Amino acid sequence: MSASAPSVSKFGCLYGVGVGPGDPELISIKGLRCLQQVPIVAFPAGLKGQPGVAERIIEPWLSSTQHRLSLSFPYVQEQSVLEQAWHLAAEKVGQHLGQGQDVTFACEGDVSFFSTFTYLSQAVQTLYPQVRVETIPGICSPMAAAAAIGLPLTMQRDRLAILPALYCPDDLMAVMTWAEVVVLMKVGSVYRQVWSLLNQAQLLPHSYVVVQASASQQRIYQDLQHHPQLELPYFSLLIIYVKAAREKMPHDIGGLPHP
Amino acid sequence: MSASAPSVSKFGCLYGVGVGPGDPELISIKGLRCLQQVPIVAFPAGLKGQPGVAERIIEPWLSSTQHRLSLSFPYVQEQSVLEQAWHLAAEKVGQHLGQGQDVTFACEGDVSFFSTFTYLSQAVQTLYPQVRVETIPGICSPMAAAAAIGLPLTMQRDRLAILPALYCPDDLMAVMTWAEVVVLMKVGSVYRQVWSLLNQAQLLPHSYVVVQASASQQRIYQDLQHHPQLELPYFSLLIIYVKAAREKMPHDIGGLPHP
Numbered sequence: 392m393s394a395s396a397p398s399v400s401k402f403g404c405l406y407g408v409g410v411g412p413g414d415p416e417l418i419s420i421k422g423l424r425c426l427q428q429v430p431i432v433a434f435p436a437g438l439k440g441q442p443g444v445a446e447r448i449i450e451p452w453l454s455s456t457q458h459r460l461s462l463s464f465p466y467v468q469e470q471s472v473l474e475q476a477w478h479l480a481a482e483k484v485g486q487h488l489g490q491g492q493d494v495t496f497a498c499e500g501d502v503s504f505f506s507t508f509t510y511l512s513q514a515v516q517t518l519y520p521q522v523r524v525e526t527i528p529g530i531c532s533p534m535a536a537a538a539a540i541g542l543p544l545t546m547q548r549d550r551l552a553i554l555p556a557l558y559c560p561d562d563l564m565a566v567m568t569w570a571e572v573v574v575l576m577k578v579g580s581v582y583r584q585v586w587s588l589l590n591q592a593q594l595l596p597h598s599y600v601v602v603q604a605s606a607s608q609q610r611i612y613q614d615l616q617h618h619p620q621l622e623l624p625y626f627s628l629l630i631i632y633v634k635a636a637r638e639k640m641p642h643d644i645g646g647l648p649h650p
Numbered sequence: 651m652s653a654s655a656p657s658v659s660k661f662g663c664l665y666g667v668g669v670g671p672g673d674p675e676l677i678s679i680k681g682l683r684c685l686q687q688v689p690i691v692a693f694p695a696g697l698k699g700q701p702g703v704a705e706r707i708i709e710p711w712l713s714s715t716q717h718r719l720s721l722s723f724p725y726v727q728e729q730s731v732l733e734q735a736w737h738l739a740a741e742k743v744g745q746h747l748g749q750g751q752d753v754t755f756a757c758e759g760d761v762s763f764f765s766t767f768t769y770l771s772q773a774v775q776t777l778y779p780q781v782r783v784e785t786i787p788g789i790c791s792p793m794a795a796a797a798a799i800g801l802p803l804t805m806q807r808d809r810l811a812i813l814p815a816l817y818c819p820d821d822l823m824a825v826m827t828w829a830e831v832v833v834l835m836k837v838g839s840v841y842r843q844v845w846s847l848l849n850q851a852q853l854l855p856h857s858y859v860v861v862q863a864s865a866s867q868q869r870i871y872q873d874l875q876h877h878p879q880l881e882l883p884y885f886s887l888l889i890i891y892v893k894a895a896r897e898k899m900p901h902d903i904g905g906l907p908h909p
Contacts, residue, residue: 409793416680419670419789423679501789503796503803510805526797528864530678530760534668534787537762541785544762545814546769550821552829553810562809569824570811605787 402522403431403493405484405515407508409501409529410448413606413626417535418448422527426452429493433460433484435507444499444603444626460484460494464507466625473510481514488515488522499626501531505555505576533574536601536628539611545572549634560588567592571634579623586619589631597635602627661781662690662752664743664774666767668760668788669707672865672885676794677707681786685711688752692719692743694766703758703862703885719743719753723766725884732769740773747774747781758885760790764814764835792833795860795887798870804831808893819847826851830893838882845878848890856894861886 406425411417418426426432426449437443442450446461453459462480465472487494498508503526512524533553537544545551552570554563555577563585566573578585578600589595600612603626612618665684670676677685685691685708696702701709705720712718721739724731746753757767762785771783792812796803804810811829813822814836822844825832837844837859848854859871862885871877 409789411678412787414680416683417678417787419676419678420682421673421675424675501793501803503793503801505804505806505808506802509802524800526800528671528676528789528793528797530668530787530789531793534760534762534790538785538787541783542762543765543768544760545764545812547764548814549764550814550825551812553804553812555804555807555809565828566809569828 401489401491402519403488403491404523404525405488405512406493406495407502407506407512407524407526408495408497409503409506409527409531410445410497410499411530412500412532412535412604413444413448413609414535415448415451417530417605418452419527419529422529423452425527426495426497427454429457429495431458431460431487431492431494433462433494433496435498436461436463438466444606445497447606448499449497458487460487462511464510477510477514478518480511481518484511484515485519485522488519498529499532501529502526503528504531532576532601532604532626532628533630535604536574536599536630539601539604539609540599540613540630542599542632544574544630560584563588564592567594567631567633571632573631573633575629575631577625577627578629579625579627582621582623582629583619585629586615589615590619592636594631594633594636597632599630600627601630604628660748660750661778662747662750663782663784664747664771665752665754666761666765666771666783666785667754667756668762668765668786668790669704669756669758670789671759671791671794671863672703672707672868673794674707674710676789676864677711678786678788681788682711684786685754685756686713688716688754690717690719690746690751690753692721692753692755694757695720695722697725703865704756706865707758708756717746719746721770723769736769736773737777739770740777743770743774744778744781747778757788758791760788761785762787763790791835791860791863791885791887792889794863795833795858795889798860798863798868799858799872799889801858801891803833803889819843822847823851826853826890826892830891832890832892834888834890836884836886837888838884838886841880841882841888842878844888845874848874849878851895853890853892853895856891858889859886860889863887
């Protein structure tokens with residue numbers, strides 16, 4: 392398959408579908424239709440030979456005649472390594488698109504929210520500018536985590552901040568002066584550091600860790616003062632209800648930042 | 651119906667279902683099942699006798715035998731008026747729960763994210779502490795808006811801030827110094843003020859208004875420098891890609907805040 396451009400009509404369409412946070416039933420009707428109507432279904436490869444999160448979500452919905460296309464996206468920071476992986480994945484997908492086959496890429500959560508699909512679709516559009524790309528949104532993990540905890544994520548005038556996996560502690564302290572609710576995505580690798588900060592700010596009683604929200608492996612940790620160390624998998628997030636601590640502490644008695 | 655407690659088994663279950671941003675097909679499989687299996691379906695009443703957003707989303711999915719329960723939640727700020735409405739709505743729902751009927755409350759977007767369901771379920775649990783409440787998350791409007799625009803909402807190290815309808819301009823300026831992406835919910839009533847700020851910060855070319863994302867009435871406004879005034883309905887949001895402006899302006903040449 393060459394990157395040179397055949398006629399527009401020859402190309403299949405690339406669909407990006409957010410398949411939701413983990414429970415296969417949290418895919419949307421539209422996403423499911425889009426998943427089931429294509430001959431080729433792609434998804435991020437899992438780690439160590441295990442099926443990935445998106446793959447586990449969609450497996451119950453696929454038929455035996457649909458071709459599974461597992462794409463490798465390494466969990467690294469090096470931009471050059473990532474770009475090479477996106478390029479290779481785009482070529483793999485392009486082989487099918489170039490034969491006129493529609494391809495649906497399934498990604499966990501939502502397709503526009505820290506999603507692998509963003510990079511894949513950009514790489515596909517660079518290689519094959521004529522390809523039509525459609526995205527179908529999905530339920531993202533912060534919403535599923537709040538539902539699992541049984542607390543609203545945001546109410547009325549709450550300001551919400553969502554931080555990606557890699558942030559510096561100063562950043563977290565700064566945002567806590569400003570937001571009523573803070574979500575830390577993929578918190579596993581920095582959990583100990585974050586725990587110390589939350590301890591200092593007296594926010595541990597108002598913080599929750601949710602692992603693989605809504606999936607069968609879901610776990611919830613609360614009363615985090617008893618959990619200074621947790622070994623958390625990649626898809627773990629932390630919700631901090633900063634406002635709850637503010638309401639309990641009208642005077643500046645602790646390390647808690649106040650707006 | 652009295653608020654005194656009959657035996658636990660007498661009560662039906664209250665389900666809160668996020669039915670997604672507007673397209674009826676963006677409800678989840680689980681949400682749809684929960685919607686279709688109950689005898690009583692409640693939702694926020696629309697304005698001026700028109701069907702509300704959630705009501706429009708679910709209507710294609712309901713059967714003629716299901717009882718529709720329209721609940722009034724006034725669009726006001728006064729806490730006492732709101733609390734009275736929540737109490738009345740909880741009593742209406744309680745009449746059915748008390749007869750052992752399950753009730754599903756449908757709300758647009760996600761059920762934990764600035765959702766009327768939060769207040770309804772709190773009022774129900776105050777009046778009828780034995781009622782079991784279950785929440786099923788949904789696709790929220792920022793995700794659907796990003797999919798509609800065709801741009802990712804967040805990538806890699808982006809920090810996302812989501813502000814509710816009512817905020818002061820100072821707040822917006824402060825958050826733009828910190829976040830890469832900012833979403834302003836229900837921006838209609840403050841659009842002119844926000845426009846002036848974005849103009850001053852040279853962010854208008856990187857901002858998008860999305861009205862009723864994914865619904866048949868969806869509208870997208872870009873190149874906002876040409877739209878200093880817009881009459882926007884209640885469910886309108888604005889996405890500001892602060893980072894795009896930063897990337898284009900490596901030197902501090904404008905009013906744009908820099909971290």
